[in-house]
Amino acid sequence: MAEPDFAAFFHATPAAFALLSPGLVYTAVNQTFERLTGRSRQEIVGRHLLEIFPGGPSTSQGEALRLSMQRVLADATIDIMPLQRYDLEIPGRPGQVQERYWNITNAPLLDDQGNTCGVVNLPQEVTAFVQQMTTRGLAVTTETVLAPMAAIEAQLFAQAGQLQEITQRLRRSEAKQRRTAQELRTAMQHQQQAVADTSHDLRGPITGLQTLLQVALADPAADARQILLTALDDAERLGAIVGDLLELAKLEADAPADTEPVDLAHLVRKELLHRQATIATITTATCLDAGVLVRGSAVRLGRLVGNLLANGERHAHSRLEVTVGAQGEQAVVEVSDDGPGIPHADREAVFRRFFRRSDARRSDPGGTGLGLPIARQIAQAHGGTLQATDPTGTCPGARLLLRLPLLRT
Numbered sequence: 001m002a003e004p005d006f007a008a009f010f011h012a013t014p015a016a017f018a019l020l021s022p023g024l025v026y027t028a029v030n031q032t033f034e035r036l037t038g039r040s041r042q043e044i045v046g047r048h049l050l051e052i053f054p055g056g057p058s059t060s061q062g063e064a065l066r067l068s069m070q071r072v073l074a075d076a077t078i079d080i081m082p083l084q085r086y087d088l089e090i091p092g093r094p095g096q097v098q099e100r101y102w103n104i105t106n107a108p109l110l111d112d113q114g115n116t117c118g119v120v121n122l123p124q125e126v127t128a129f130v131q132q133m134t135t136r137g138l139a140v141t142t143e144t145v146l147a148p149m150a151a152i153e154a155q156l157f158a159q160a161g162q163l164q165e166i167t168q169r170l171r172r173s174e175a176k177q178r179r180t181a182q183e184l185r186t187a188m189q190h191q192q193q194a195v196a197d198t199s200h201d202l203r204g205p206i207t208g209l210q211t212l213l214q215v216a217l218a219d220p221a222a223d224a225r226q227i228l229l230t231a232l233d234d235a236e237r238l239g240a241i242v243g244d245l246l247e248l249a250k251l252e253a254d255a256p257a258d259t260e261p262v263d264l265a266h267l268v269r270k271e272l273l274h275r276q277a278t279i280a281t282i283t284t285a286t287c288l289d290a291g292v293l294v295r296g297s298a299v300r301l302g303r304l305v306g307n308l309l310a311n312g313e314r315h316a317h318s319r320l321e322v323t324v325g326a327q328g329e330q331a332v333v334e335v336s337d338d339g340p341g342i343p344h345a346d347r348e349a350v351f352r353r354f355f356r357r358s359d360a361r362r363s364d365p366g367g368t369g370l371g372l373p374i375a376r377q378i379a380q381a382h383g384g385t386l387q388a389t390d391p392t393g394t395c396p397g398a399r400l401l402l403r404l405p406l407l408r409t
Helices: 006-012 031-037 062-075 127-135 147-218 224-252 262-273 296-316 358-363 371-381
Strands: 017-022 027-031 079-085 100-108 118-123 260-263 284-286 292-297 319-327 330-338 385-389 397-406
Touching: 017 358, 031 118, 062 079, 062 100, 062 118, 079 147, 100 127, 118 260, 147 224, 147 371, 260 296, 262 284, 262 296, 262 319, 262 330, 292 397, 296 371, 296 397, 371 385, 371 397
Parallel strands: 284 319
Antiparallel strands: 017 027, 017 118, 079 100, 100 118, 260 292, 319 330, 330 397, 385 397
């Protein structure tokens, strides 16, 4: 178990603490003491008690405190002072003092040999309590019969204030813990759902491979080439799912990637060129403004655009439209198709892992259902957004809208 950080504890404790040398020179004060006195530790440490806090017009205030500390040093015992008036100079107003009331406890600070090497000073302010008593017409002084009871009440009053502060801190901590617990539960639910979805999609090709191998072993006359080709399809599907999952894991872990200025029009042309064979039966219309630059990973942005094009090709009947432009401070890429479109209720669902509409499963049984989730993750990693929106123009089907921060040159 690690050693406690006593310095951190000293400075963070809600009670005011100050340490003084045998010569009554301040050697350390905590943050609460600074707030209570209105003076920083730089102003206090290294200076004599009565130089910093001489008391009010009456010298008896400082003298009583000095005598208490000297008793502690001489007898090595705790000295609890009764209710004290001890005025403090108003910060920034030299010569002007403010009436303040305190319960003060002084205790010996012992070294390793048990010898007194200083004084621990614990002041508790009870000015508010005295003011309350005064408004009720009661005189609170150490010379009256009321003084002993007032001192006890003042002590309780000060401790009640500290308890209230601690309670508030505990409530804030409890609220933070509840939020953290809820975030963990949500993350766990997402993880469980992802595992369930992954298992479901992996089961298909794995089962297919097992079936093919069983057929090959059971039937020596089976067409080996056909079995191998079918097995290769299943293996490629498995590889695609695993590759997509690895890409999602990298994105969610904020894995670093090299960034550079990327020309989106050039990137779209490059991706379309790579996909010429798969879109031979689809008319592709483009409107690509030159000079639309973003900063990012060319590889990941290329995958994003490729996934959008693949989605459009999968659902288009005969036409695909791609545009690149700028709107204000954003670069905008739109990919639209003339397919059946995305129902309004599914426009967020399509960005969930492994979600596939029934028409997508029919048109492309080998799809992984990870293309659009990966595309959105890449967009978000680049400070952008990706949404499914209402169709416009000559393509009444799905319309995917990508927005990225524009790189100003």
